[in-house]
Amino acid sequence: MILDRLRVLDLSGITAGGRTTQLLGDFGADVIKVESPHRPDPFRHWSGVTGETGQGDLGSPPFRVVGRNKRGITLDLKDPAGVAAFGRLVAGADLVVENFRRGVLERLGIGFATLRAWNPTVVLLSISSQGDGGPERDYVSFGGTLEALGGLMSVTGYGPDEPVWTTSKVNFPDQAVALLAPGLAVAAVLRSRRERRALHIDLSQRETVISLLGELVVEASLTGRTPRPTGNLAPGETTFCVPTAGTDEWCVISLFTDRDWERLTEVTGRGDLRTDPRFADGDARRAHVAQLVAEVAGWTRERDKSKAMAELQAAGVPAAEVLRGWELESRAAERGEPFHVPVPTSDGGTEQQLSWPFTIDGPGQPRIRRRAPHVGEHTDEVLAGTGQPTTTDTPGSTG
């Protein structure tokens, strides 16, 4: 596979780190998830999305996704024997990934200097909250915290007094970081092999969020105007969601040009709107977008969102049905572009999961090799594979 010869020790918990190493595992890396026997990854029992924790250590559906294609071991890193065992694993690893609070790694005695002593070409990828320095380096965060501190909430919402975050259901910062971090990690591994030295990459999640708003940061400094939430409007376009048939079903329409507007009025049979001064040009349409939605909704409410999109697109109007995550699978299959894969479950069945965010042609295609591990499921196998004492000899390990 593409990432053959890449061994990863995954100390991370919850989403950003777990999703990062999952992608590496999907493409062939040997990812070993290292957990405390006393405090396994809390993502195994995550109730932050539905309020339910699920049954057993694989009961959390999101954990089953981020845990796939990994082996799981337990080591008590507060015990010298556990640290020694970890050190022997580091000696044979290319990459260590962690997202502890700053300082925890050093307190455990496995800071970068120690890792480098064990393995002079290892890469440590720290996915930190606010970076490895600064007065707030020790502060704790989840995705929502970073949407606030990173400025995203200040430009997302229905209006200036209603900042909106993506909530635990999405946790946008974690997901964006987990798309960037695998590439950054691989680039670092290639560099460490080239330069024959260890590297410590510190990826700040807060700074990543700000980077994703870089255009707006620059614009604010150029114009002196502070960007504020504007609903679905964006510079140079009149974008709005209109309700379609059904409950909470929507179609999103964007008008980039006057021609888009003319086409919209044609396909909806509302040529009368072209002479309405409220919609005379782009600025007027943006200023009266609520009225525009009310006018167009008479047409869209008579159609389901899929049909509305098809008719609008056929007329050349930029439009799309607003899909929910669960609807993507059937739509993708219909258009011959599947991106879901069956993943084994612990009861012997399978479940469909999203696959990977890109394709790479040629040999070594990504695939599902194993389901997420139970706590410590592969401790003996992994320790024995490196010539180490197994659970009977390593305090705090569970096989």
Add this chain to the structure above:
Amino acid sequence: MTTPTRVLEIGHEVRTAYCGYLLARLGARVTKLVTSYPTGDSPAHDRAAATFLDRGKDVIRAGQTPADDLVDDTEVVIAPGRQALLAVTGSTPADLRRHRPDLVVGIASGFGEHGGYAGLAGGEAQQLALGGLLSMVGEPGREPLRLGGPQAGHAAALALFTAVQLALYRRAGTGTGALVETSAVRAVAYLDWKSQIHHADDGTVLQRGSGSGPVVLRCVDGFVGFYYRDEEWPAVKRLVGDPRLDDERFATQRGRDRHRADLVAILEAYSRHLTRDELYHRAQALHIPAGSVLTLDELRHDPQLTARDFLRTEDGVTYPLAPWTVDGIREDS
């Protein structure tokens, strides 16, 4: 961290420009080949985007230098679609790789170049909608909301960046290049993976909205995203110090969600007398993962970002540097 060293970026689209931006932050020499480009008369947002995305790149007009020469001098070519690649270089990905088998060619389209979405009209909002993310942002009973900034384009760029690195990893072992492809729709769908897996698990359909869990609290000078989990609830009670929080109704997360309006009223009776900064630091002192809702101009004066030298101002323009450091050094020229 120069991996790769030379990149040819085709066109002027966020999907490729942000990928090229990230590669440039790693130290790559990025040449951007465009047919049109913002000028001094362009709208401010277009000029701002170009200023941010193209920092450190050589931007040249198509036709100034033979495209073949540029391809010969590069390791990676990234383009926002086959058509754009063909229009500027006169070549398809297959043509390029026939000529240069070691070349990594990356395509990040908006809607995908195969299947039923290919050729759709639209932009960011449509890509967010078809990828599922739009439906998850906003409040129930109100229209779905896009995120601030071009996040569909950025998602595609992040996916392309990682795909290119994986292709380079394989090339380091085999000497052979690759064609890597993504789309904004696909990358956005990858971001909203929790909706998919919860439905696959037991049919749960996640709904957008902040009706459960963490809350956004009003302060004297704005808002704080008051993130907390069940395990931080005792600390929340200590922070606020209001005996009404001892009410049985608030003893569990389910109860707090059920009586959310009452809960927020009690919490805001506390927060409304504090500045964002005061609430943020007091909460963090108790390990409650709260964060002030900061505007983009406030970021410029933020003590943490200043201490980390993350934002730089030159000639009146403020821009963020790379969001990572290597051995404690921000290698961003």
